[in-house]
Amino acid sequence: MHHDDAFIPYTGTTFTTEESAQRSLDYFNFHNRRRSVREYSDRPVPLEVIEQVIKTAGTAPSGAHKQPWTFCLVSNPDTKKAIREAAEAEEYESYTKRMSDQWLKDLEPFGTNWKKPFLEIAPYLIIVFKRAYEMVDGEKWQNYYVNESVGIACGMLISAIHNAGLVTLTHTPSPMNFLTKILDRPDNERPFLLLPVGYPKEGVQVPNLERKNFDEICQKYD
Numbered sequence: 001m002h003h004d005d006a007f008i009p010y011t012g013t014t015f016t017t018e019e020s021a022q023r024s025l026d027y028f029n030f031h032n033r034r035r036s037v038r039e040y041s042d043r044p045v046p047l048e049v050i051e052q053v054i055k056t057a058g059t060a061p062s063g064a065h066k067q068p069w070t071f072c073l074v075s076n077p078d079t080k081k082a083i084r085e086a087a088e089a090e091e092y093e094s095y096t097k098r099m100s101d102q103w104l105k106d107l108e109p110f111g112t113n114w115k116k117p118f119l120e121i122a123p124y125l126i127i128v129f130k131r132a133y134e135m136v137d138g139e140k141w142q143n144y145y146v147n148e149s150v151g152i153a154c155g156m157l158i159s160a161i162h163n164a165g166l167v168t169l170t171h172t173p174s175p176m177n178f179l180t181k182i183l184d185r186p187d188n189e190r191p192f193l194l195l196p197v198g199y200p201k202e203g204v205q206v207p208n209l210e211r212k213n214f215d216e217i218c219q220k221y222d
């Protein structure tokens, strides 16, 4: 059933208790300063850094290891402009007609609106596509747990971006089928998330938010 090299030794590192405690604390403290940033500097970002963070996202677990994701990396100014214009057209409709009063009220603390200049200013846009199925010899092979898999990969991507000293934002223009068109994606792919990536605009401010405390997010069963 298995060929000889179907399994190999696990090479991940384990740590002493003290090292584990320190590393988990350091990791939390570093991530606790991550924020979604909506205003970007046009300072260039080295391509190899962006490629590396995408590689990290690609290490995510996925249903049956199908890796059902494609990360489109956009730096071309014309493409960014096309994406901005299409996103703003949809967002204008959303903000002025489609979103409920309650939704608009819930967004007030973030100061968002239909204008999305970051789509042109940020040096890179990463548009994540989920792959619902693969075409194999003209046949459709369904992928598994696609939303979970791609969601996890996006979480790892955000973590890797923060680790590299860059900022991002999980932008969700809605509907976002315009991305399929502009980026000429195949039928088996659907846009999942759009992330501008870059350095923060100098002196940028972010909403004064508080995170839930530990007892609010964790229920222990010991």
Ligand code: IYR
Pocket (backbone or CB within 6 Å): 091, 107, 110, 112, 113, 114, 171, 172, 173, 174
């Ligand atoms: N997609 C819109 C609206 C929006 C919705 C939620 I929920 C947010 O947390 C933030 C924005 C936009 O990107 O502006």
